[in-house]
Amino acid sequence: MKFKMLCFDMDGVIFKTDNFWLQLHKALGTYEKGKELTEKYLYHDYARLVKEVMKLWKDKDAEPYWKLVKKMRYTAGTKPAMKKLKDKGYKTAIISSGPYDLAVRAQDDFGINFIFTNRLVIDEKTNKIKGFKWPIGTTDKANALRYVCRMEKVKPKEVISVCDDLNDVEKANISGFGIAFNSGSKELIDACDVHIQKPDLKEILRYC
Numbered sequence: 174m175k176f177k178m179l180c181f182d183m184d185g186v187i188f189k190t191d192n193f194w195l196q197l198h199k200a201l202g203t204y205e206k207g208k209e210l211t212e213k214y215l216y217h218d219y220a221r222l223v224k225e226v227m228k229l230w231k232d233k234d235a236e237p238y239w240k241l242v243k244k245m246r247y248t249a250g251t252k253p254a255m256k257k258l259k260d261k262g263y264k265t266a267i268i269s270s271g272p273y274d275l276a277v278r279a280q281d282d283f284g285i286n287f288i289f290t291n292r293l294v295i296d297e298k299t300n301k302i303k304g305f306k307w308p309i310g311t312t313d314k315a316n317a318l319r320y321v322c323r324m325e326k327v328k329p330k331e332v333i334s335v336c337d338d339l340n341d342v343e344k345a346n347i348s349g350f351g352i353a354f355n356s357g358s359k360e361l362i363d364a365c366d367v368h369i370q371k372p373d374l375k376e377i378l379r380y381c
């Protein structure tokens with residue numbers, strides 16, 4: 174087998190949402206401002222984005238976050254696709270700027286080998302939002318992949334990346350094979366080997 178690991182983005186690939194954090198803005202009543210900040214800083218200054226968003230979210234009750242993590246829906250075909258990949262002996266990983274707790278849910282459901290994501294910090298006693306840890310900023314996904322590869326003892330060239338966004342370009346470039354999944358980013362589509370334009374994760378199996 175030429176490829177040994179599948180590396181998935183989370184929002185828009187495993188889960189049916191473009192951006193979990195914007196959904197959380199909606200749930201916390203900060204959507205207008207959150208959308209404005211995201212458009213301004215997401216691809217240019219992630220540190221500033223985090224700083225400004227935390228001004229909006231700090232000390233808010235985290236219940237809407239936990240509800241959202243629970244109700245977020247998987248992309249069609251995710252369950253059979255993950256099972257088939259396991260049956261074929263592939264390792265699986267998630268690298269995402271989305272929330273750790275959502276990745277844990279997918280990890281529990283599908284036995285994902287490694288997850289590397291950002292994390293909303295919530296005080297266990299008060300259930301209030303306290304901060305945001307972000308190892309995955311705008312340009313960190315390729316380095317994250319190198320790290321995951323070291324941990325899982327595979328080479329980036331042995332990885333198939335499945336992704337949908339501009340911040341996945343570098344990661345796709347260092348992967349052995351890149352699958353753009355219903356992507357709206359021309360840069361990513363150009364960087365990948367194929368572009369799947371059907372919202373069903375089973376479609377990736379023809380390349381695995």
Ligand SMILES: [Mg+2]
Nearest residue numbers: 182184185338
């Ligand atoms: Mg995405």
